[in-house]
Amino acid sequence: MSEPIKTDVLIIGAGPVGLFAVFELGLLDIKAHLVDILDKVGGQCAELYPEKPIYDIPAVPIITGHGLTEALMEQIKPFNPTFHLGEMVTMMENIGDPVFRVTTDRGKVFEVKAVVIAAGGGSFQPKRPPIVGIEPYEGKSVHYAVRKMDMFRDKRLLIVGGGDSALDWTLNMQPIAKRLTLVHRRDEFRGAPANVSKMRALVAEGAMDLKIGQVSLLEGGDGELSAASIKANDGAVTRVEIDAMLPFFGLTMKLGPVADWGLDLEDELIPVNTATFETSKPGLFAIGDINTYPGKLKLILSGFHEGALMAQRAHHYVHPEKRLVFQYTTSSTSLQKKLGVA
Amino acid sequence: MPKITFIEHDGAVHTVEAEIGSTVMETALRNDIASIVAECGGSCTCATCLVHVDEAWFAVVGPPSAEEEEMLDSAFEVKPTSRLCCQIKVSDALDGLVVRTPAYQGR
Numbered sequence: 165m166s167e168p169i170k171t172d173v174l175i176i177g178a179g180p181v182g183l184f185a186v187f188e189l190g191l192l193d194i195k196a197h198l199v200d201i202l203d204k205v206g207g208q209c210a211e212l213y214p215e216k217p218i219y220d221i222p223a224v225p226i227i228t229g230h231g232l233t234e235a236l237m238e239q240i241k242p243f244n245p246t247f248h249l250g251e252m253v254t255m256m257e258n259i260g261d262p263v264f265r266v267t268t269d270r271g272k273v274f275e276v277k278a279v280v281i282a283a284g285g286g287s288f289q290p291k292r293p294p295i296v297g298i299e300p301y302e303g304k305s306v307h308y309a310v311r312k313m314d315m316f317r318d319k320r321l322l323i324v325g326g327g328d329s330a331l332d333w334t335l336n337m338q339p340i341a342k343r344l345t346l347v348h349r350r351d352e353f354r355g356a357p358a359n360v361s362k363m364r365a366l367v368a369e370g371a372m373d374l375k376i377g378q379v380s381l382l383e384g385g386d387g388e389l390s391a392a393s394i395k396a397n398d399g400a401v402t403r404v405e406i407d408a409m410l411p412f413f414g415l416t417m418k419l420g421p422v423a424d425w426g427l428d429l430e431d432e433l434i435p436v437n438t439a440t441f442e443t444s445k446p447g448l449f450a451i452g453d454i455n456t457y458p459g460k461l462k463l464i465l466s467g468f469h470e471g472a473l474m475a476q477r478a479h480h481y482v483h484p485e486k487r488l489v490f491q492y493t494t495s496s497t498s499l500q501k502k503l504g505v506a
Numbered sequence: 507m508p509k510i511t512f513i514e515h516d517g518a519v520h521t522v523e524a525e526i527g528s529t530v531m532e533t534a535l536r537n538d539i540a541s542i543v544a545e546c547g548g549s550c551t552c553a554t555c556l557v558h559v560d561e562a563w564f565a566v567v568g569p570p571s572a573e574e575e576e577m578l579d580s581a582f583e584v585k586p587t588s589r590l591c592c593q594i595k596v597s598d599a600l601d602g603l604v605v606r607t608p609a610y611q612g613r
């Protein structure tokens with residue numbers, strides 16, 4: 165375990181609502197770190213609809229998911245938040261009154277006075293293929309991400325998918341794998357054209373195999389794969405001997421570890437007090453799509469409002485000795501100094 | 507209004523009315539067809555609204571666009587008549603359409 169990072173607030177989720185929370189906290193002199201499982205900021209706006217227009221952000225008649233993310237990043241720049249991307253919060257313990265110790269899947273540890281769950285629809289996690297009997301192999305010989313390439317050295321490797329992840333890992337693994345087979349449902353690839361050409365060249369020179377079809381059957385024992393059957397579109401089945409499989413079918417939202425933090429959940433959502441957006445645990449807040457309360461609407465604009473009220477209450481935990489005076493950015497020189505404009 | 511029939515993997519049959527100009531995905535959500543997830547809300551970016559169009563109807567519905575075909579790479583058990591139903595617009599020509607929904611949309 166590494167040395168804990170001590171800061172005021174940890175925000176789980178760097179989507180639009182998590183990002184705007186940095187602004188509202190910053191105005192109240194509260195420093196924030198953000199953790200997101202994606203390798204980029206923006207949450208669903210970045211992952212699901214970067215190019216699609218959003219029409220209901222107040223005073224912004226039309227903006228794309230990407231545009232909104234960029235604008236929020238610009239807006240929160242004065243508060244200099246620290247991002248921990250590509251990491252998932254796995255554990256949260258209450259170790260003080262309130263002090264939270266939060267741990268990520270990369271072993272990073274935070275000690276903070278308040279935690280804000282702004283995790284939207286949950287965490288984006290790899291889609292699991294519906295192959296009968298895949299479960300015992302998962303984590304042992306079926307992997308949805310590569311943390312250590314060396315694990316696959318001299319292994320017979322099956323990579324499934326047709327996008328950038330599948331092609332990138334095919335090209336990275338081909339030199340170290342004993343034999344690599346790429347399986348895709350059609351003979352067209354949506355990955356970067358240069359990588360598609362490199363992969364085709366490797367197939368042409370016999371350095372790897374490409375099979376068109378879908379994985380229909382896995383064989384092995386004790387979590388270790390020994391073979392996979394690939395069903396072509398005409399129904400013909402080929403059997404390939406393998407030691408490991410890497411399926412890349414994109415991401416889907418799952419509630420994830422939030423479910424294990426001892427919170428009362430209603431339909432996988434976290435009930436909150438609408439005066440403070442605090443959960444049943446003092447100092448632990450939930451804002452945006454992941455919370456629920458009477459009249460809740462899953463709108464970005466609602467999440468912004470929730471962040472503003474959350475910050476007022478978080479101030480009580482972070483700066484208990486200070487009286488909070490409500491101020492406007494238009495007229496307060498102290499707020500303007502924080503924003504770097506006064 | 508055109509009628510659309512959803513046949514779920516467990517055999518449950520739902521014949522529902524669809525609004526012209528809306529999508530088959532929106533029709534499914536309005537009628538609580540649980541096997542249509544539609545995580546991205548119709549942006550053609552998640553592949554969780556997969557349907558298998560009835561073979562007799564596939565010629566009327568037509569094939570997927572290039573963008574949708576790419577997204578189908580992230581779906582499972584894709585067949586030649588599979589479509590993402592957020593990309594199928596309801597029209598009078600689709601009155602009577604039959605689609606089958608898969609057991610698993612990836613979540």
